[in-house]
Amino acid sequence: MHKTAALAVEETDFALGDLRAEIQASLALNRAVLQALSTLSASMAAAAEGALDDELQLARHAGLSPRVVELLEDARESLRDEDDARMSGLEFALLAAADALPDLRPRHEA
Numbered sequence: 559m560h561k562t563a564a565l566a567v568e569e570t571d572f573a574l575g576d577l578r579a580e581i582q583a584s585l586a587l588n589r590a591v592l593q594a595l596s597t598l599s600a601s602m603a604a605a606a607e608g609a610l611d612d613e614l615q616l617a618r619h620a621g622l623s624p625r626v627v628e629l630l631e632d633a634r635e636s637l638r639d640e641d642d643a644r645m646s647g648l649e650f651a652l653l654a655a656a657d658a659l660p661d662l663r664p665r666h667e668a
Contacts, residue, residue: 585629589633589636592606592609592610592633592637593636593637593640596637596640597640603637603640606637607634607637607638610630610633610634610637611634613630614627614630614631614634617630
């Protein structure tokens, strides 16, 4: 009976290892999709961030492990960082374009 229990534990550990690998792959694919969507437009970035906020609320309400909450928060922060970088580039381009515009005001107003 002892050998049977050891075999059951070994098979369970093996199955859990496969399950962990599949979960990690799924999480990686989800992160990639969220990051890809966030680069397409500001509205998609906002939608992705909103989805992560919803998932965070669900995770906290369901009492999931702190690690799940931490991973969701990290993903949300990553999206925010990318959005901030994109907006900084847009703001820089808009300021440069505005500076390049000629002053069309009459000379007595300038």
